[in-house]
Each structure stands twice: as C-alpha cells, then as structure tokens.
Amino acid sequence: NAGVTQTPKFQVLKTGQSMTLQCAQDMNHNSMYWYRQDPGMGLRLIYYSASEGTTDKGEVPNGYNVSRLNKREFSLRLESAAPSQTSVYFCASTVEGGLDTIYFGEGSWLTVV
Amino acid sequence: GQQVMQIPQYQHVQEGEDFTTYCNSSTTLSNIQWYKQRPGGHPVFLIQLVKSGEVKKQKRLTFQFGEAKKNSSLHITATQTTDVGTYFCASRKGRALTFGSGTRLQVQP
Secondary structure (H helix, E strand, O other): OOOEEEEOOEEEEOOOOOEEEEEEEOOOOOEEEEEEEEOOOEEEEEEEEOOOOOOEEOOOOOOEEEEEOOOOEEEEEEOOOOHHHOEEEEEEEEOOOOOOOOEEOOOEEEEEO | OOOEEEEOOEEEEEOOOOEEEEEEEOOOOOOEEEEEEOOOOOOEEEEEEOOOOOEEEEOOEEEEEOOOOOEEEEEEOOOOHHHOEEEEEEEEEOOEEEEOOOEEEEEEO
16 A cells, blocks of 8 residues: 655756646545645645645645646646745645545655756 | 644753643644654654543653643653654644644754
C-alpha cells in the first residue's frame, strides 16, 4: 500500500519556468490537499479538493493552479515560477475534510533560482 | 493567518527531561490533531482530541484538550533522542485542516 505518492522529489527551476507536481493516493480518500512548508512557517495550505471535481483556495493560493484529475490524483502547477516559491511541497489526503487523519506524501523539494 | 498559535517555537532539552508544547486559539475548536515531523521527513499523525477536557496517552506522550476547547498541550515525559523533531497541532478551518507553526524539539544525549 503506497499511500500518498508525490513526484518529483527534487526539482530546480529557473525563474519564469513552469512545472507540475503530481500527487496520487491509493486509499480511496475523498479530500486531497497541497501544503507548502517554509522554515519556521509551519505548513500552509495552498489549495484543497474536498471531492472529485471540486477545488478551493487555501491560505496561500497565489501563483498556483490545481487540477483534481480524478479521485486518485491532484496536481499542483506553477505557471511562472518565482524564487519566493522555493519550498517543500506536501500533498496529503483524508477520507473526509477536517475530522479524519490526514496522510502526507514524502514531500517535493523545489528550488527556484 | 493561522487559526492556532503554538509555543514555544523551539526547545532544547537534555535526554530524560520533560517537554511540553502548547496550542492556543482565540476561537473554540471542533477538534485538535497532533503530528510529528522528523527532520527531513513528512508529518505523521499522532492523535486527535475531540471532547472538552479530553486527555489521551501514548506511552510517554500525554495529550490534553482544554475545557473550553481553545487550547491543547502535548507533554513528553523523560525525552529520548528518538523524540527529536517538530510537533504540530492542527485544527479544522472550514473544510480544510490548518496547522500551527510547530515546536522544534532538540534532545541532547
């Protein structure tokens, strides 16, 4: 049972480049999330999807877009990367939003130069 | 901003000493969850508290939810080097889960 799988694990981008972070879960969870983690800032919610076909903005959505492709997959896209988006990105999922255990992927380390 | 404030930001203890981290909110929380993140790792769920005044224990870890459901604490008795990491509280905000800023624990052997 793989749980939550994220790719890529590491990526270096130049300012202005675009890229997509992929996430898939095999636990049949309804809700999926993208968080970013910066030193001393904890985890901040970028976007979430409460169910297939729906997406909602979190605390820090600017500069990002998401797609809930199907129940399993939730991707995060940076259209024009900026140095301020250098961070560790975590995908996560739960059965239902908020009240149940949230399972995290291993993280994606992104550096924008 | 974040729904819960977590203190302290950092704590360095000698192995065998106790450790406590606190989460405080200005509003009533429906529940609170605690997570541990090892250095270089991802957050891992520890426990969820739902009831007012609830206390739960996991071996050396004791979790409490305040009577007013506005604060919570995690206490580790007799820390070990395996306790090193960052401890986060998290609470529901709308349909999503928001996290405190975390307390980083260092344990000196």
